[in-house]
Amino acid sequence: MPSGPNTTPSASPATEARLRLTTAATGRFDGAWWPHARDLSAELPALLGAVTERLGRIDRVTYHLEEWPAPHRRLAFDEGVVRLEGFRSQAAGSLTVIGWNRKRLTLAVVPPETGRETAERVLADAASGRTPQPA
Template identity: 50%
Template sequence: MTSAPHLSTTPPAVTANEQLRTPLRLRLRPNALSTGHVDGAWWPRSRDLAAELPALLAVLAVRLGEIPRVSYNLTEWDTAPRQIAVDGVRVRLSGFWSRPAHTVDVVAGDRRRLTLLLVPPDAEPSAAHDSMMCAAERGNTDTVEVLLHGIAAHESTVDARSTCIPEQMFQGVR
């Protein structure tokens, strides 16, 4: 008599082996000295972090090498596991309530870090595109709030197409 195999209901890591089926919506600054609040922008298709990360990390590994850690704001995503496996590498997912909203930090094995603007999955396409292009501009120093301003304006039914507006333009305006 043989017993049935024991199946765990909570695996230690989610394994991602699927190939990218749709284009990744990612814009990065040119590889240079980092200034500003973000190093680029990512527009995931859902709020499922475990499903969205493998494609992102595969692309970012070209620039960063092995990526063992990702940190994120807990309010931005549905429940996520503590770690996932991407191409045989375990990636620790660290969710924090205190992490800045609308950002994701990707940390390389050598501790280099990319901070990405997180464009909401349900954002209107043209506003999302504009925010992503601004975030990826060389020398951009706009805050996350400024970069997402066009998305918020569109959601409030104001027809305002986002353009890159440097923070300096807001100085002195009351």
């Protein structure tokens, strides 16, 4: 696996990804994700592991630049490297995971500090195809 100053090794996820996906493309989001913390580099391995079956090999993840404090630019994952790209133009409260085959999932991101009841409502709304209301 490549390594360097902008690469973090992939660790075994200590916790399961709190993720709900739609069964069909029905709107702006393909589901919602509720990370445990605001450390994107630490949170992504569990998320990527959960979406790999749907997307295949993961190429990159895009996110709103101001919502995640200084993540690494690359993440070692599944015998490869996933590029992490922050954009100010990315919709706030969203994250997109893109596979090598260019399939993608755009997820509503529930802030980690959101209470369980509210977060579960947002996850359920996203899974049912309704546009999740902000947490």
